[in-house]
Structure formats: structure tokens, C-alpha cells
Amino acid sequence: MTEGEPFFQLDWVLEHLDTLAQRIGEHMLVTVIAVVAGFVISFGLALAVRRYPRLYGPILAVSGVLYAIPSIALFVLFIPITGLSLLTAEIALVSYTLVILVRNIVTGLRGVPAEVIEAARGMGYTDRQRLWRVELPIALPIIVAGVRIATVTTIGLVTIATLIGMGGLGYLIVNIGVQQRFPTATITGVAIVVLLSTIVDFGLLAVQHRLTPWAKAREA
Amino acid sequence: MTSSAAVVRLEHVSKRFGPEGGPEAVSDLSLEIPAGEICVLVGPSGCGKTTTMKMINRLIEPTSGRITIDGEDVMALPAVELRRRIGYVIQQVGLFPHLTVAENVAVVPRLLRWPERQVRERTDELLNLVRLQPSTYGDRYPAALSGGERQRVGVARALAADPPLMLMDEPFGAVDPILRDRLQNEFLRLQAQVRKTIVFVTHDVDEAIKMADRIAILQRGGILAQYDTPDAILAAPASDFVAHFVGADRGLKRLSLGRVRDLELGKPITARAGEPRDELRHRLEEAAADFVLLVDDTDRPIGWISRAALGGDGTVTVDDAIPGSPTLEPESTLRDALSVMLGSSVQLGVVVDDDERVLGVVSVDAISDVLRAAPARPS
Numbered sequence: 001m002t003e004g005e006p007f008f009q010l011d012w013v014l015e016h017l018d019t020l021a022q023r024i025g026e027h028m029l030v031t032v033i034a035v036v037a038g039f040v041i042s043f044g045l046a047l048a049v050r051r052y053p054r055l056y057g058p059i060l061a062v063s064g065v066l067y068a069i070p071s072i073a074l075f076v077l078f079i080p081i082t083g084l085s086l087l088t089a090e091i092a093l094v095s096y097t098l099v100i101l102v103r104n105i106v107t108g109l110r111g112v113p114a115e116v117i118e119a120a121r122g123m124g125y126t127d128r129q130r131l132w133r134v135e136l137p138i139a140l141p142i143i144v145a146g147v148r149i150a151t152v153t154t155i156g157l158v159t160i161a162t163l164i165g166m167g168g169l170g171y172l173i174v175n176i177g178v179q180q181r182f183p184t185a186t187i188t189g190v191a192i193v194v195l196l197s198t199i200v201d202f203g204l205l206a207v208q209h210r211l212t213p214w215a216k217a218r219e220a
Numbered sequence: 221m222t223s224s225a226a227v228v229r230l231e232h233v234s235k236r237f238g239p240e241g242g243p244e245a246v247s248d249l250s251l252e253i254p255a256g257e258i259c260v261l262v263g264p265s266g267c268g269k270t271t272t273m274k275m276i277n278r279l280i281e282p283t284s285g286r287i288t289i290d291g292e293d294v295m296a297l298p299a300v301e302l303r304r305r306i307g308y309v310i311q312q313v314g315l316f317p318h319l320t321v322a323e324n325v326a327v328v329p330r331l332l333r334w335p336e337r338q339v340r341e342r343t344d345e346l347l348n349l350v351r352l353q354p355s356t357y358g359d360r361y362p363a364a365l366s367g368g369e370r371q372r373v374g375v376a377r378a379l380a381a382d383p384p385l386m387l388m389d390e391p392f393g394a395v396d397p398i399l400r401d402r403l404q405n406e407f408l409r410l411q412a413q414v415r416k417t418i419v420f421v422t423h424d425v426d427e428a429i430k431m432a433d434r435i436a437i438l439q440r441g442g443i444l445a446q447y448d449t450p451d452a453i454l455a456a457p458a459s460d461f462v463a464h465f466v467g468a469d470r471g472l473k474r475l476s477l478g479r480v481r482d483l484e485l486g487k488p489i490t491a492r493a494g495e496p497r498d499e500l501r502h503r504l505e506e507a508a509a510d511f512v513l514l515v516d517d518t519d520r521p522i523g524w525i526s527r528a529a530l531g532g533d534g535t536v537t538v539d540d541a542i543p544g545s546p547t548l549e550p551e552s553t554l555r556d557a558l559s560v561m562l563g564s565s566v567q568l569g570v571v572v573d574d575d576e577r578v579l580g581v582v583s584v585d586a587i588s589d590v591l592r593a594a595p596a597r598p599s
Contacts, residue, residue, distance in 0.1 A: 119314030124304035
């Protein structure tokens with residue numbers, strides 16, 4: 001920042017809309033890959049826990065430890081193995097989603113009332129039918145709540161992934177804003193991250209309400 | 221509805237949850253449940269009644285013995301197919317909160333892949349059967365229903381695929397006493413229409429007596445203490461355990477089973493206002509009776525006149541009568557009849573028809589005769 005220059009330059013933002021859009025695209029791609037991969041892994045782990053409840057403790061412990069490792073450390077840890085790649089970023093990001101997603105999916109499944117499960121068994125659902133048609137739909141609000149937290153968390157973490165060359169909004173905030181002493185870029189980047197998190201959070205909530213009209217009847 | 225009901229037979233069925241040699245939850249139990257009857261399994265907790273019921277649809281598998289439905293061994297079919305042919309109702313109902321009332325009722329027909337049009341017709345039919353307007357209730361979610369409505373949906377759901385057999389595990393156990401009584405009556409009315417074979421579990425003797433065609437009383441360890449009609453069990457408990465379990469007031473409980481129409485009614489001496497008193501005195505003496513029943517022109521009872529109040533000359537008037545105690549109908553239970561008699565100064569109950577005309581009277585002696593008589597057998 002040179003002397004006499006305004007702290008925030010709207011002109012710069014308006015001139016670089018296409019760059020901003022590109023950064024948002026990068027950011028969301030990394031986020032979506034992390035959440036989808038995290039969900040697939042967590043779903044598998046939660047189903048394993050449904051069948052073998054004793055696995056739950058160890059799975060929570062391991063994912064909890066992963067969650068406790070600072071994100072920068074986790075990125076750095078994998079650089080010697082997977083380099084400055086998308087894979088390195090995703091390994092770290094996915095690790096962070098696990099503890100949230102596993103816990104919410106398992107809690108959701110365990111929250112299905114015992115009498116509902118007994119009724120389903122007594123009426124002749126197979127185990128698989130019971131999972132897909134009864135337990136998962138009833139667990140959906142809690143599962144979606146987990147996805148919302150995981151997604152918002154990941155959107156924030158992707159910002160840091162710029163340190164290993166992943167671009168995204170972190171590039172605006174750190175590489176342009178901080179390193180080149182250009183506050184406009186930092187402010188714009190942070191604002192977009194916050195906005196993005198909020199929109200995605202509410203968007204997922206709206207999707208959940210669409211999918212579970214019955215949950216509203218219960219709250220009423 | 222025209223589906224048939226199934227005969228259920230348990231042959232030397234035992235269930236042990238622990239290791240071999242450990243205690244049995246159900247022990248060498250043999251029962252035959254006739255088609256179209258309500259068989260109530262009753263007993264204290266730990267008597268194996270729920271275990272016994274769940275072995276019929278294989279939610280629990282017997283350790284030994286055989287269970288057949290219409291002669292077919294329940295082990296011969298995959299468990300899920302067996303269960304789709306058996307209605308199942310549980311205490312907490314277990315409606316699916318994420319499905320509407322109509323979708324809940326349609327669960328088993330859809331598992332059986334009925335054509336969609338048939339599913340919809342059947343759902344409407346069943347909701348009407350349990351007195352829930354399909355247009356009003358069909359699209360509601362269970363959370364928006366009252367306890368009684370949920371229980372009715374549970375029954376409709378169990379009946380959906382027209383199973384010849386229904387298992388009901390304390391179905392009215394979680395509702396308040398007034399609602400329970402109403403649901404029980406509704407269910408008995410429903411059963412009179414559908415005539416399913418029903419295995420009904422309860423720990424409540426009064427509910428068992430009310431609902432059952434036959435009661436199986438189980439004692440700890442799943443030992444069958446007695447299996448008979450409610451009347452026979454109350455009249456002649458097979459053991460001290462049964463006598464104790466049904467309660468010291470079993471005579472009174474038996475009275476709830478009998479109806480006034482089962483009694484031979486006595487003919488009272490009747491009189492109308494304006495008849496001469498001396499003539500009535502004479503008729504009482506001849507009949508060795510103590511009271512005349514004053515009736516109006518259409519034979520409706522007004523009240524009793526005692527022999528003592530018939531002194532003097534002239535004619536009887538309405539003012540001579542002791543204002544009437546409640547009347548009985550042929551459908552009244554003997555328990556109600558006894559209650560009316562004990563509250564009346566003459567110890568007689570007046571039985572009237574639908575137009576309130578006198579049919580006859582019942583006496584305490586007639587009721588006591590019933591209690592001494594051999595138990596009624598089912599027809």
C-alpha cells in the first residue's frame with residue numbers, strides 16, 4: 001500500500017470480477033470434493049458402526065485426533081508424500097470433516113426411536129429396506145445438520161490451502177492482500193468467504209426442509 | 221372384508237436366552253388358538269408372554285418346538301415374508317414419523333408390491349374402518365395426531381394387507397384409562413367385522429377378561445398356568461397362582477362377563493294408578509311377594525310400592541311409589557345389575573326394552589345362581 005491510496009478500492013473489485021468468480025469457483029470445487037469424499041467415507045464408517053457398535057469408540061478417537069491437528073501442520077505433513085497437490089489439500093480437508101460427519105450420521109441413526117425400528121421389523125422390512133426407507137429418512141435432519149457444519153468449516157479451511165498452492169479465495173486474502181500489502185483484496189476475500197458460508201448454510205437448511213416436511217409437523 | 225382367519229398352534233415351544241442349561245423364558249408351551257378368536261396372553265412380568273408372541277412372527281426364534289399357522293411351520297418361510305403376512309401392533313405404536321398417515325397404512329401393501337391403485341383404495345377403506353376420514357387424516361403426519369388417533373392408525377396399518385393373524389403387544393397400554401376403554405370397545409367392534417385371529421399380550425387382568433375369547437395365563441419361566449375362556453378361568457382357577465393372579469374379586473369380574481339377557485327374568489306384580497289397594501294386597505299375599513311395581517299406561521315403570529304402604533282403602537296413586545331406581549337393559553352387565561339392586565330398597569332390578577317397557581325383574585338370587593353355575597362355554 002502506497003501513501004495516499006484509499007484503504008479499500010472498489011474500482012479494483014469491479015475491474016477484477018472475472019478473477020473473483022474464478023477464485024470462488026476454485027474454492028467451491030475444493031470444498032465440494034472434500035465434503036463429498038468426507039461424506040462417503042463417514043457414511044461407510046457410520047454403517048459399520050450401525051452393524052458393529054463397538055467400532056464407534058475407536059473411530060471417534062481417531063477422527064478426533066485428526067481434527068485436533070492444526071491444519072497447517074497437516075498440510076505440511078503430507079507435502080513430502082503427495083507434494084503441493086490437490087490431493088494433499090483434500091487429505092487434510094477430508095480428515096477434518098470425518099469427526100463431524102461420522103458423529104452426526106451415527107447420532108441420527110441412533111436417534112430413530114426403538115419402537116419405530118421394532119414396528120419396521122415386525123412388518124417385514126428387510127434390514128436394507130429398513131435402513132434406506134426408515135432409518136436414514138428419519139435421521140436426515142441430523143445428518144444434514146452435520147453436512148452444514150462440515151461444509152462451512154471446510155469453506156474456511158480451504159482459505160488456508162492457498163499455502164500449498166490451491167488458489168481459491170485464500171489466494172486473494174494471503175497472496176495478494178497480505179504479501180503484496182493490498183488490503184482491498186483481503187477484505188474482499190474475507191467478505192466473500194463469509195457470504196459463501198452463509199449462503200451455503202442456509203441453502204442446505206432449505207434443502208433439508210424440502211426433504212423433511214414431517215420434521216416441521218413435529219416441531220409445531 | 222372377507223379374508224379368512226388362521227389357526228395358530230404352538231407345540232412344545234421353549235425359549236432360552238442364556239446358555240444351555242440356563243433358565244427358560246418360555247418352557248414347553250403348547251397352545252392352540254382357534255381361527256377368528258382373540259387369545260390373550262397374560263401374566264406377571266417375566267412370564268414370557270411377549271417372548272411367546274414374538275416367536276410367532278420370529279422376532280424371536282424358539283430354542284425348540286414348533287409353531288404353525290394354518291398348519292404351515294413358521295420356519296418354512298423367510299422371516300420377512302412371514303412378517304408381511306402377520307399384522308403387528310405395539311404399545312408405542314411405532315408409526316413412521318416421516319410418512320403420512322396414508323403412507324403409514326400403505327407400508328405392507330407396498331412392501332408386497334401391490335398395484336398403486338389398489339394400495340390407495342385399501343388405505344381409504346382402512347382409514348374409514350378405524351373411523352378416520354381419509355380426506356382429513358390421510359395427508360397428516362403422525363406428529364399431528366392425538367394418542368388415540370395414532371393407535372387407530374397403528375391398527376389400520378396392521379390390517380392393511382388383510383393378514384389372517386394379528387399380534388398385538390399391549391396395544392392400549394400407553395393411553396389413559398378412559399381412552400383405553402374407548403379404544404378397547406372400538407377394537408372389539410372392529411374385530412366383530414374382520415374376525416381375525418388375534419394374539420394379544422397384556423399384563424392387565426381386567427383387559428384380558430374384557431378382550432379375550434380365550435386367556436392363556438403364564439407364570440414365571442413361561443409356564444402355562446391355565447388356558448381357557450375368561451368365564452371358566454374366573455369360575456374355576458386351576459391353581460392358587462391363577463386364583464391369586466385374577467384376584468379375590470374374581471366373582472365380581474365374572475359378573476362383568478355376564479349379561480342380563482342371560483338370566484331368566486322374574487315376573488313382577490304390576491299395578492297401574494287407580495287400582496284398588498285391597499285387591500293389590502290380596503295379590504301380593506297370593507304371590508308371597510312384598511312389592512308391587514307401579515307402571516304407567518304404556519308399561520313403563522314408575523316405582524315400587526311396598527306391602528306396608530298399601531294399607532287403607534281407596535286406590536293407589538303415583539305418590540305411593542318409591543321413585544324409581546335406574547332401570548336395566550338386556551345388554552347391561554350383571555355387574556351393573558348387581559350395583560343397581562344393591563342401591564335399591566327392594567333389591568330387585570327392573571329390566572326394560574328399547575321403549576322402556578317392563579320386560580321383567582332380576583333378583584340378587586338369580587345372579588348368585590349364575591356365579592354358582594358351571595362356566596359358560598364358547599359357542
